[in-house]
Amino acid sequence: DAKTTQPPSMDCAEGRAANLPCNHSTISGNEYVYWYRQIHSQGPQYIIHGLKNNETNEMASLIITEDRKSSTLILPHATLRDTAVYYCIVRVLAGGNNYGQNFVFGPGTRLSVLP
C-alpha cells in the first residue's frame, strides 16, 4: 500500500472549516483514499473514502486532486468534538480473492479545534 504524509498537527477555530491535507504521491490507480479519526483513546472512526471523484457525506467532504497525488479532508464547521487525530490511508479495495489487505495507520494529524 502507498504511504501517506500528513502534517503532525493543526489548529482550527470552532465554527470554521478544517482542511486537513494528505500527500500520497505514490498512489496507484486501484488504491482508494480513506480517512479515519480517533478521538482520545476511543476506537478509530471511519469518516469517508474515495477513488478519484470528490465525495461528501454527513461528516465531511473529500477533495482528491486530479492527479490523485494528494487529497484534503474538509470538516465544514468544526466543533470542539472534532478534536482528534485524523488518519489518511490509501488502500486497495478488497474484493474477489483480495481479502488480505490491511489498513496501515500512520501518525496522522492531531487536529485541535479551539473555542
Next chain:
Amino acid sequence: DSGVTQTPKHLITATGQRVTLRCSPRSGDLSVYWYQQSLDQGLQFLIQYYNGEERAKGNILERFSAQQFPDLHSELNLSSLELGDSALYFCASSPRGGSGELFFGEGSRLTVL
C-alpha cells in the same frame, strides 16, 4: 456505537501471565482485524481473519495468537506477558462486499505490571 464489542474493557495483570481478549464483530461481518496501540506508537496491525481463516499477518509477536470461531467472534491470546505489551488492543470488522471501511470496537486496555 460501531456494533463491534470487545471484552474486557480493562485488564491488569502481571508479567509472565496469559490473557485472552475477545471480539464480537458487527452482525454479518466476516472479517475481523486486530490492532495494537501503545502509548508511544500508532496503531499497529496485528492480524486479520476472514470467515475463520487467517488472511493477513502484521507485526504480531510469536507470543501472541488469534483465532476466529464459527460464530465469527475472535479471540486474541497474549502469553508470557511483558511490560511492553501494555497497550490498547482494538478489534475491527468489515463487511463483505462493502466499501472496505473498518468498524472499530472501543478497545481493551491491557496493563502489565
